Amino acid sequence: MGYDKKRGFPVPKRPAKYGIAIALLGLFAALLHTAWPFLFYPVTTLTIALEQSPSYAKTSTAQAGIAERDITPPPGLPKFGYSAWAREADGFRTRLKARAFYLQGPDQAPLAIVQLDLGSGSLPLHHRVAELIEATGVTADRLSLLVTHTHSGPGQYLGSDFYNVFGSNRPGFDPALFEFLSQQIADAVIAAHANRKDARFATGQADLYGYTRNRSLEAWQNNFVTPPHSDAMQAVNPTMTMLRIDQREGDHFVPAGALSLYSIHGTAIPPFTAPYHADVWHWISQQLEQALVDRQPGFIHGAAQATHADNNPAWQEDLRGDKEAQRIGTALGNHAVQLFHQLESELSPTLMTKTASRQLDLLEQTDSARFGLCERAITGAAVVGAANGDEVFPISWLPYFQEGWPRRLFTDHCQGVKQWMLSKLQLLLPAQAFPHQALLQVIQINDLVLVPLPWEITLESGNRIREAVMETLPADRPWKVEVSSLANGYFGYAVTPEEYQHQYYEGGHTLYGPHTLDFLMAQSARLSQDMQQQDINDIPAEQHFRLRTRQYFPAPTDAPLPERTWVGKPRYHPDDGLAGAYWEAQLVAEPPEQLRLNSPLLAVHCDDQIITDESGTLQLLDTGETHSSGHRYQVRWFPAQGGDTGLCKLAVHLPANPVKVRLSAALQ
Numbered sequence: 163m164g165y166d167k168k169r170g171f172p173v174p175k176r177p178a179k180y181g182i183a184i185a186l187l188g189l190f191a192a193l194l195h196t197a198w199p200f201l202f203y204p205v206t207t208l209t210i211a212l213e214q215s216p217s218y219a220k221t222s223t224a225q226a227g228i229a230e231r232d233i234t235p236p237p238g239l240p241k242f243g244y245s246a247w248a249r250e251a252d253g254f255r256t257r258l259k260a261r262a263f264y265l266q267g268p269d270q271a272p273l274a275i276v277q278l279d280l281g282s283g284s285l286p287l288h289h290r291v292a293e294l295i296e297a298t299g300v301t302a303d304r305l306s307l308l309v310t311h312t313h314s315g316p317g318q319y320l321g322s323d324f325y326n327v328f329g330s331n332r333p334g335f336d337p338a339l340f341e342f343l344s345q346q347i348a349d350a351v352i353a354a355h356a357n358r359k360d361a362r363f364a365t366g367q368a369d370l371y372g373y374t375r376n377r378s379l380e381a382w383q384n385n386f387v388t389p390p391h392s393d394a395m396q397a398v399n400p401t402m403t404m405l406r407i408d409q410r411e412g413d414h415f416v417p418a419g420a421l422s423l424y425s426i427h428g429t430a431i432p433p434f435t436a437p438y439h440a441d442v443w444h445w446i447s448q449q450l451e452q453a454l455v456d457r458q459p460g461f462i463h464g465a466a467q468a469t470h471a472d473n474n475p476a477w478q479e480d481l482r483g484d485k486e487a488q489r490i491g492t493a494l495g496n497h498a499v500q501l502f503h504q505l506e507s508e509l510s511p512t513l514m515t516k517t518a519s520r521q522l523d524l525l526e527q528t529d530s531a532r533f534g535l536c537e538r539a540i541t542g543a544a545v546v547g548a549a550n551g552d553e554v555f556p557i558s559w560l561p562y563f564q565e566g567w568p569r570r571l572f573t574d575h576c577q578g579v580k581q582w583m584l585s586k587l588q589l590l591l592p593a594q595a596f597p598h599q600a601l602l603q604v605i606q607i608n609d610l611v612l613v614p615l616p617w618e619i620t621l622e623s624g625n626r627i628r629e630a631v632m633e634t635l636p637a638d639r640p641w642k643v644e645v646s647s648l649a650n651g652y653f654g655y656a657v658t659p660e661e662y663q664h665q666y667y668e669g670g671h672t673l674y675g676p677h678t679l680d681f682l683m684a685q686s687a688r689l690s691q692d693m694q695q696q697d698i699n700d701i702p703a704e705q706h707f708r709l710r711t712r713q714y715f716p717a718p719t720d721a722p723l724p725e726r727t728w729v730g731k732p733r734y735h736p737d738d739g740l741a742g743a744y745w746e747a748q749l750v751a752e753p754p755e756q757l758r759l760n761s762p763l764l765a766v767h768c769d770d771q772i773i774t775d776e777s778g779t780l781q782l783l784d785t786g787e788t789h790s791s792g793h794r795y796q797v798r799w800f801p802a803q804g805g806d807t808g809l810c811k812l813a814v815h816l817p818a819n820p821v822k823v824r825l826s827a828a829l830q
Contacts, residue, residue, distance in 0.1 A: 193587070197590075199333040199710050200323060200591065200710060206708070206709055208286050208290070208705075208706070208708075209705070210286065210290055210707075211293065211703065212289060212701060212705065213292075213296045214301065215301070216297075217299065218272055218298070219299070220268075221267075221269075222268050222269075223268060223511070224268060225265075225359060225360055226265050226358060226361035226409060226419075226513075227263075227353075227355055227358030228262065228407065228418055228419035228462045229261075229262050229356075230350060231259070231347065231350040231353070232258070232259060232760035232761070233258045233260050233278065233346045233760060234254055235251070235258075235343075235438070235759065235760070236715065236754060236758060236759060237250075237253055238250055238714065238754050239251050239316045239317075239336075239715065240317050240330040240331050240332035240714060241281075241314060241330060241438075242318075242325075242330045243313030243314070243315070243329070243429075244313050244331070244433040245331065246331055247331070247434060247552075247554060248313075248317075250436065251436060251437060252783055252784040253437045253759075253782040253784050254439070254759055254775075254782055255438070256438075256439050256440045256444040256778040257438075257440070257760075258312075258315055259278075259440070259464075260276055260277070260278050260347045261276065261277045261421075261447075261462050262274060262276045262347070263275045263407070263419065264354035264358055265513060265607065267515050270514075271304060271515075272299045272304065272355070273517060274295070274304065274305050274306075274354070275306050275421060275612075276307050276308065276464075277308050277421060277466045278309045278310070279309075279310050279443060280309045280316075281309065281312055281313060281315050282311065282320060282325075282329075282651075283307050283308075283649050283650040284307075284650075285599055285600075285651040286340070286705070287307065287319055287340065287344060288302070288650045289705050290348075291305065291307065294344060294348035295352055295355075297352070298355040299355075300355075302519070303517055303518075303519035303603075303697070303698070303699035303700075305351075306603055306612070306614045306650060307347070307649060308464075308466035308467065308649050309466060309649065310441065311427065311467050311470065311618075312439065312443060313428050313429050313441070314435060314438055314439035314440070315440075316438075317329050318334060318335055318712075318714060319336065320335070321597060321709075322597040322652075323335070324539075324591070324595050324596045327710070334710055334711055334714075335709035335710060335711050335712070336712065336713050336715050337711060338716075338717070359409040359411075360409070360410040360511075361407055361408060361409050361415075361418065362407070362408045363406065363407055363408075363509065363510060363511075363513055364405075364505035364506075365404065365508075365608060366406070366501055366642075367642055368500070370400050370401075370494065370497050371396065372493075373426065374395075374398045374425065374426050374473040374474060375394040375395050375474055375475075375476045376398055376472050376473060376621065377474040377549055377551055378565070378664075378668055379392065381472070381661040381664040381668065381669065382397050382620070382621060382622060382661065384660045385622045385658055397621065398473045398621060399425035399468055399624060399625075400425075402422060402424045402494070402497060402498065403422065403423045403424075403468065403610070403642060403644045404422045404423075404501050404502065405420065405422075406502055406506075406509070407419045407421075408509055416457065416458050417454050417461055418460075418461065418462070420464070423466055424468055424494060425468040425621070426470055426490075426494070427470050427471075427474045428441040429441070430486050430487035431482075431483065431484070432482050432483065432552075437781060437782075438759070442475060442490050443465050445488050445490075445494075445495050446494045446498060448463075448491075449495025449496055449498060463498065465498070466646060469619040469620065469621055469623065469624025469625075469647060471620040471621075471655050471656070471668055472620045472621055474551055475490050477490065484741045484800075488742075488778070510608075514606070514608055515607055516605070516693050516697055517605050517606070517693070517698070517699075518604045518605075518692055518698035519602070519603045519689075520601075520689055520698060521701045522600050524598045524600060524674060525593055532681060533677060533680040533681040534680050534681065535674050535675065535677055535680075535681040536576040536677075538596065539593065539597070539654075539673035540580065540582055540588055541582070541588065541654075541670070541671070542580045542581055542665060542670025543563050543567075543582065544563065544667050545583065545667065545670050545671045546563050547560070547563035547564055547667065549666075562581055566664055566665065567581060568664065569581050569665075576675050579663055580665060581665065597652060597653045597673070599651075600651060601616065602689055603650070603689070604631065604686060604690045610642045611635065611644075612646055613628070613631055613644070613646065613686055614645075614650060615645060615647065615648075616648060616649060616652055617647065617648070617653045617655060617656040617678070618655045619645050619656050620656065620657050620668055622658050623661075623682075626679060626683055627679070627682055627683050628644070628645060630683040630684070631686050631687055631690045634687050635690065636694070653673060653674070654673045655669075656672060656678045658679055659677065659680075719756060724750070724751065724752055724791055724792035726749065726750065726814045726815075727749075727750050727751075728747055728748065728749060728750075728814070729750055729794075730747070730748045732747040733745070744781075744801075745798065745799045746796060746798050747797045747799075747812050748796060749794070749796070750794055751795060753793045754793065762774065763782065763814065764782060764814060765780075765812075765813040766779075766810055767813055768810040773799075779802075780799055781798040782796075783796040783798070797814075799812060
């Protein structure tokens with residue numbers, strides 16, 4: 163017993179062992195929560211058979227086809243990128259797209275590159291799409307899925323249990339979402355194949371500063387004995403790379419599409435934001451499409467990642483959100499317009515394509531093929547501390563979790579200075595639960611060489627991979643070589659050995675140790691060298707993926723749909739500095755599990771102009787409330803700043819005609 167002088171009576175002492183027991187109980191609960199999906203979720207086995215040599219019609223001219231499909235899932239799904247800090251999707255601000263580019267040179271096998279508004283590539287997704295598009299003649303080795311790395315898209319479709327559990331705010335692989343994405347992406351490729359025509363091509367590059375900043379400047383500076391500067395806005399990959407495609411229309415050629423790559427993280431939309439959102443990439447793609455709408459209404463622009471890993475959007479302090487995403491994306495989109503027009507004089511009917519694809523199991527590589535790669539993946543504690551710009555109080559400022567907190571002792575193992583998250587307990591998770599099947603590619607399109615890799619590549623890592631590949635290319639032309647991060651899968655990050663020593667977020671998230679870059683440089687260079695002799699298809703014909711499963715995608719239902727109606731009066735909301743001014747109206751419609759966001763839903767009718775929900779100015783949000791005749795949603799319209807709305811009406815699509823609700827005559 164103890165004595166409480168203030169209260170004047172004895173009080174029992176709580177034995178220290180109680181505190182220890184509580185702490186141990188908390189630790190056990192946390193470990194059980196972490197391990198639960200790996201122990202108790204059912205396993206889905208995906209078996210995918212890949213055609214090695216399908217038939218295809220040869221062509222005597224260079225041809226191309228381009229098509230687009232909407233891949234926005236229903237509301238309610240977990241989102242990938244911000245892990246536990248993400249939120250289930252409650253609707254959309256911008257749609258998510260798949261944009262397919264089908265290319266075939268004279269007497270050559272066809273090639274398909276697809277740009278996706280997704281957070282990451284996925285090896286089973288790549289292979290399933292290849293299986294579905296067999297009739298187009300495109301084999302898996304000549305298919306590449308490039309992504310934007312938006313952090314506001316769905317998760318649960320990846321190729322490893324580790325990222326299906328920890329990459330999103332909810333755990334598990336979702337077979338229904340996986341099949342939805344596979345079918346929509348495959349449909350885009352099939353449609354591109356169907357509308358192929360004689361085409362002309364041009365490639366070009368432009369350097370654009372002022373839109374990105376290096377979020378781990380000190381780690382980047384460690385690559386140099388004397389750093390060239392200390393400006394985060396200069397320590398970026400500024401290069402926008404573009405492939406322009408014009409198609410034949412009668413006796414002339416017209417712009418048909420463009421594929422662009424740029425290095426900018428898809429994080430202008432912050433954590434805890436619920437709607438689906440393509441981030442800056444929506445406006446990058448849209449600006450060029452709008453610039454050509456009069457000249458070619460069906461024009462398609464797909465923009466995807468280059469070497470973005472340590473390059474964040476340069477949002478203004480305390481203004482991160484929709485308006486900043488639009489400002490940055492619009493500015494980059496305007497530069498894409500300029501580059502596109504500059505390429506007009508470079509258009510050529512020549513199309514020469516080569517591909518080299520090799521699938522490697524990182525757990526089975528011989529020592530001579532590993533180039534120092536660690537035998538298994540380990541996650542660093544810095545991953546929990548998060549990256550600059552996404553810190554979470556207080557974790558990001560705690561020792562051990564904090565960036566720049568490398569291990570000082572016992573650094574003689576393969577992972578070197580990495581602080582292991584949960585230390586040796588991580589070894590309880592089988593090595594096969596981490597990503598280990600990697601698809602590496604090198605793709606040549608005339609003088610453009612793409613190196614799609616399933617890692618997030620830092621600025622300097624990209625420079626070194628680019629140089630390694632460049633050395634293998636013939637010296638007969640000025641090659642344009644660009645690395646595309648997160649293509650066809652997800653393996654975390656790839657930093658230089660020098661950056662790894664600092665153990666910032668990027669180094670802590672380099673799963674296979676400090677020599678990951680050495681492995682990627684050597685394997686990419688080898689692949690490029692092999693491609694000079696012949697196309698390489700080193701992908702097993704039969705693939706098996708065993709993934710811990712939980713379904714979030716709503717099951718099909720035959721339940722009747724309620725009538726979509728507007729309730730109440732529209733309200734005007736002034737600009738809050740983050741999202742912009744908007745009109746709000748309440749919509750009653752079917753419940754979220756019956757709502758298909760990949761179909762046209764909303765529009766604004768202003769005199770003779772119709773603004774659709776493809777524009778990024780219309781937002782749908784699930785309020786979580788029910789109404790006597792259905793489920794209640796909030797619809798927002800963000801008019802152009804300072805623009806007069808005229809006599810505008812919001813419209814919701816019905817099986818017959820749209821039903822409208824009138825807005826005020828003009829913004830106040």
